[in-house]
Amino acid sequence: xxxxxxxxxxxxxxxxxxxxxxxxxxxxxxxxxxxxxxxxxxxxxxxxxxxxxxxxxxxxxxxxxxxxxxxxxxxxxxxxxxxxxxxxxxxxxxxxxxxxxxxxxxxxxxxxxxxxxxxxxxxxxxxxxxxxxxxxxxxxxxxxxxxxxxxxxxxxxxxxxxxxxxxxxxxxxxxxxxxxxxxxxxxxxxxxxxxxxxxxxxxxxxxxxxxxxxxxxxxxxxxxxxxxxxxxxxxxxxxxxxxxxxxxxxxxxxxxxxxxxxxxxxxxxxxxxxxxxxxxxxxxxxxxxxxxxxxxxxxxxxxxxxxxxxxxxxxxxxxxxxxxxxxxxxxxxxxxxxxxxxxxxxxxxxxxxxxxxxxxxxxxxxxxxxxxxxxxxxxxx
Ligand code: FES
Numbered sequence: 001x002x003x004x005x006x007x008x009x010x011x012x013x014x015x016x017x018x019x020x021x022x023x024x025x026x027x028x029x030x031x032x033x034x035x036x037x038x039x040x041x042x043x044x045x046x047x048x049x050x051x052x053x054x055x056x057x058x059x060x061x062x063x064x065x066x067x068x069x070x071x072x073x074x075x076x077x078x079x080x081x082x083x084x085x086x087x088x089x090x091x092x093x094x095x096x097x098x099x100x101x102x103x104x105x106x107x108x109x110x111x112x113x114x115x116x117x118x119x120x121x122x123x124x125x126x127x128x129x130x131x132x133x134x135x136x137x138x139x140x141x142x143x144x145x146x147x148x149x150x151x152x153x154x155x156x157x158x159x160x161x162x163x164x165x166x167x168x169x170x171x172x173x174x175x176x177x178x179x180x181x182x183x184x185x186x187x188x189x190x191x192x193x194x195x196x197x198x199x200x201x202x203x204x205x206x207x208x209x210x211x212x213x214x215x216x217x218x219x220x221x222x223x224x225x226x227x228x229x230x231x232x233x234x235x236x237x238x239x240x241x242x243x244x245x246x247x248x249x250x251x252x253x254x255x256x257x258x259x260x261x262x263x264x265x266x267x268x269x270x271x272x273x274x275x276x277x278x279x280x281x282x283x284x285x286x287x288x289x290x291x292x293x294x295x296x297x298x299x300x301x302x303x304x305x306x307x308x309x310x311x312x313x314x315x316x317x318x319x320x321x322x323x324x325x326x327x328x329x330x331x332x333x334x335x336x337x338x339x340x341x342x343x344x345x346x347x348x349x350x351x352x353x354x355x356x357x358x359x360x361x362x363x364x365x366x367x368x369x370x371x372x373x374x375x376x377x378x379x380x381x
Contacts, residue, residue: 244321
């Protein structure tokens with residue numbers, strides 16, 4: 001497949017194949033690793049209406065979007081979710097719901113099925129009620145298990161997503177065992193990325209290298225045991241790997257995110273980078289934003305890459321890493337992602353991992369996702 005470096009993307013087609021709709025930042029949970037903006041509550045009054053979201057769907061389909069994730073916040077907080085799924089399905093999208101499971105009653109599940117929903121990604125933080133509830137800051141564990149049971153009972157393809165950090169990484173084995181018992185075919189262990197709430201809590205959340213290596217060993221053991229019955233996704237996090245991740249498959253290459261207020265972004269975190277001109281679908285045609293806007297063109301392709309990326313043999317593999325991480329750690333989004341061992345700023349990542357103490361749980365209060373709230377509550381099973 002031809003790769004453009006001057007033009008629209010690296011997929012050879014210039015299409016936003018992956019569309020993420022952040023329907024709302026509202027959420028009943030208070031996760032300390034949430035990647036929503038710190039000022040998430042300011043967006044509640046600015047959310048796109050049902051008709052505006054439908055227009056987004058039509059416009060995105062017209063420029064080639066195919067895979068669609070309804071996400072948030074908690075997308076089930078939107079009463080029009082089923083209507084939007086039906087509209088998307090009618091347009092030919094492959095629809096995914098990315099949910100905590102809170103609010104997923106059997107009635108809504110049936111309505112989503114009737115609307116044409118194709119797949120559900122459910123998050124679960126552990127198999128232990130007290131731990132899950134403490135981690136998400138709500139009585140959520142029982143609801144999540146019931147949601148998992150219902151999703152399987154109604155025959156949806158399901159991705160079980162476990163965000164991984166210091167407090168639960170040692171429970172990966174028992175999570176796999178539990179998921180295998182339920183008949184889950186795909187489980188994703190997502191080492192959390194440090195933006196927004198997670199960045200604020202990074203020193204407490206980041207697992208040790210020993211924990212990561214042990215988790216990898218456990219995952220490989222289960223892979224051998226379960227074979228094709230379950231796909232287990234787990235990769236060593238970029239800050240321990242020394243290689244940057246191919247974030248978003250490259251800026252403005254195939255990913256298009258629409259925030260609750262209609263702002264279109266190359267990734268969910270892009271607004272952490274100051275000085276960029278963000279455009280809303282309320283003011284500009286989506287096709288123009290994707291193809292022409294300065295925001296999407298800023299770091300698209302390979303020609304803008306700084307050294308050492310520009311002359312690196314791996315530049316088509318990792319595109320210089322993550323722009324948001326580069327900004328958050330070095331102050332300049334155009335720098336090589338410091339997760340890369342060749343970055344002149346790599347010491348910043350090395351300092352962060354050197355500061356990770358032994359896995360003593362909750363030595364310091366984690367800042368929970370709530371305006372100004374700090375919680376010291378923690379329950380251990
Ligand atoms: Fe924004 Fe990686 S999260 S580019």
